[in-house]
Amino acid sequence: MKYDVRQLPLLSNEEIAHGIFDMRLAYRQDDLPVACGQFAHVYVPSKTLRRPISVCDASDGELRLVYQVKGAGTQIMSQMQPGSMVDVLGPLGHGFQIEKGRRYCLIGGGIGVPPMLLTAKQCEDPLIITGFRSKSLVILQEDFKALGETLLCTDDGSAGQKGFVTDLLRERIGEIDEVCACGPTPMLKAVAAVCREYGKPCQVSLEERMGCGVGACLVCAVKVRKNGEEIMQHVCKNGPVFQAEEVVF
Amino acid sequence: MADLSVKVAGVTFNNPLIAASGTFGFGREYGEFYPLSTLGGISCKGITLKRRDGNPPPRIAETPSGILNAVGLQNPGVDVFIREDLPWLKQQGTVVIANIAGNTVDEYCQMAEKLSETDVDMIELNISCPNVKSGGVQFGTSCESVENITAAVRKSCKKPLIVKLSPNVTDIASIAQAAEAAGADAISMINTLTGMRIDIHTRRPIIRNNTGGLSGAAVFPVAVRMVWQVANAVKLPIIGMGGISTWEDAAEMLMAGATALQIGTVLFSDPYAPVKINEGLNRFLDENNMTSVTDLTKTVIPW
Incomplete structure (x- = not known):
């Protein structure tokens, strides 16, 4: 099975600039290999959708997610306390x-x-x-x-x-x-x-409003040009990283 | 251990949970979480006669206890589905339902004909998609058009035929009766409720399509009410859906009159929801000395 959801212990969650938080989760690279440019799909209690947060760093037993409080979901994330568990799907996507x-x-x-x-x-x-x-x-x-x-x-x-x-x-x-x-x-x-x-x-x-995070619901569409033809791909599964010359901005 | 299997229109499902069309693609992604045989069935992403690219993004917005979506039936077309996805799906040990949508009655019939020659288990007639400019819901909002399209597709369709109803109608029971009269084998309901969100800073709708379909826990009580009304109006089995998130919701929907269930939006927050819902249903049945999940269907005791 390629995908899994894990409960990762929250180590710290500090505001490092105005409205920007640095969340550190206990994690082992052997358990959860992560490539640069991938994202973690974070469960937010009481919300219908997870929040896709790019992985900032992964080393020394820490997974680091740096995110900006933009709305109610990230606001709830910013109030998560050290010692609690964070429900993470991923890391996901192509980096x-x-x-x-x-x-x-x-x-x-x-x-x-x-x-x-x-x-x-x-x-x-x-x-x-x-x-x-x-x-x-x-x-x-x-x-x-x-x-x-x-x-x-x-x-x-x-x-x-x-x-x-x-x-x-x-x-x-x-x-x-x-x-x-x-x-x-x-x-x-x-x-x-x-x-x-x-x-x-x-x-x-790229970034786009996202649903499932794994390429099933097709909401986070991005238009790309492949072999001279414009097609819809998806940020969560085909991306989030794309070759710039393929993206129809 | 109670018997969770259910039968709809002669097709046996190992358990009552079916992935709802549009939330599950053609199964490959969620097949990377657990064997797809965890589910009783899969209603595949809505397919059309020719490939569709869908609507421009954003296609989703979060709402209180729900989401709005307007994907616009992005899919590779019926032929690609039959060639590239169906053979794989049929090996997964679960019931495969093809969900079809078209611009014209003739397109629906052509797809039903093509799919009748495959080993797809059932066909779900999508006359309730609110997010495409032509076709979709326009076929699903009057008794005459529902009867007309159901009868036409019935003639082209050798598979058990499910008609998926839109909740965006005045009297859903009469719509269900029209589908029954025209030869449907089962009803699935409800598709999404049309909704809208606006970004107050830009004054732009969040969804590029302006409006979208509301799903998730927010619509659950509406779905229960409509399933109950339809269960009282038709003899056809009902596949109930709309915001089912927990095993308690599942039991409630069965009691309202559903024989099987579809789940969708809950998967986005918890991909393992089907596993948990089945476990919960099983426990509930055992605790109440019930031997089969079918014993729950339409057991509501109305006032």
Whole structure:
């Protein structure tokens, strides 16, 4: 059986920036292998749907989920207490494909930043670009600094350089072989356009309102182009990571 | 250990739980949680004559104790289903129900003909999908159209024929009677209730289709009421569904008049719900010295 639901003990659940929480769950990689870019489908008591949360990190007996409080479900998640059990389906989906011998530029925007941490751990000397709306939302900078060169930007210039991740990407794209990105759709679209312009492969992690998480209910549709034909695939099963040139943004 | 098996239109199910169409694909994904023989049957994702890509996303929104969806019948078409999914499904030790939807009566008949030549166990006539522009629910909302399409498909269909009813009607009992008169072998009910959610910040409906179908625990009391009304109006067996989430819900739906049950939305929060519901039903039957789950059907004692 490929899928299972597990009860993982909650170790900590702390607010690390405004409205952004860092949930750490006790876990063993042998029990629950996780690849970078996959997500955990988290059960929220009293809610009909699970919440898909990208895996931020998985090591040393800890599964780390960094999420933003956006609505009632994530609000309930943020109030879960250490010592309680968290019901996790997954990890699910297809993550980033990282090959040896290539230099990657990893780009995260806003709450799309967390999955790039585990991804950075799989890369040799990655260039890591993160972007946020403003300083109060900046997360994970110290974690990233241990793994590669980091570049930070904010929309309002309150931390790092003022501007967008694509500005930084353009300056450095000559140094890298491939881009992996996660963030809001307009950002992914812009990153994909820059990569196309410079002929660099690009993988993007997409988000869509999700149901079952395993590809049965077909709600989290994304239009992709395969062999010249546009077809519907699904973020949960075929993704969340897609080749940018295949995505019909 | 009570006998959980049920019989609907001559087809025996190992237990009363059937995966509801649209929540379970063609079974392959949930087959990665447990053997599909855990379920009495599977009502497959609604299929159409030709491939359909479905509606643009978002296709789902959460609601109090439920969800709205508007997938729009995304499916690979009946021929691909017959060629690529049905042979595999038939090896899973569970009853296989093909759920069919069309734009015209003729399309429904063509699909029924094709499927009659396969070893699919039953056909479920989907005349209640609220999320497609043409076809779907337009066939299911008046007695005349239900009678007309049921009679037409009946002629093309050599398999036991289930008619799936929409709750978005004035008098569901008379609709069920129309299906019965036209030769249906069973009724399944209820499909989703049409609903809508709006994002107050963008003033946009959350679902791209603007409206969607409401399912989940929120619709359960409506489903129980309608199953009870239909059970009092027709002799056909009823496959009851609509928000069943626990074994208590399952028992309640059986008592209202259902012979078998479909479950769907609960799977999204708990993929193992069928296992738990069957265990609970079995315990309840044992505790009440009942030997068969069929002993629960239509045993409500109305005031």
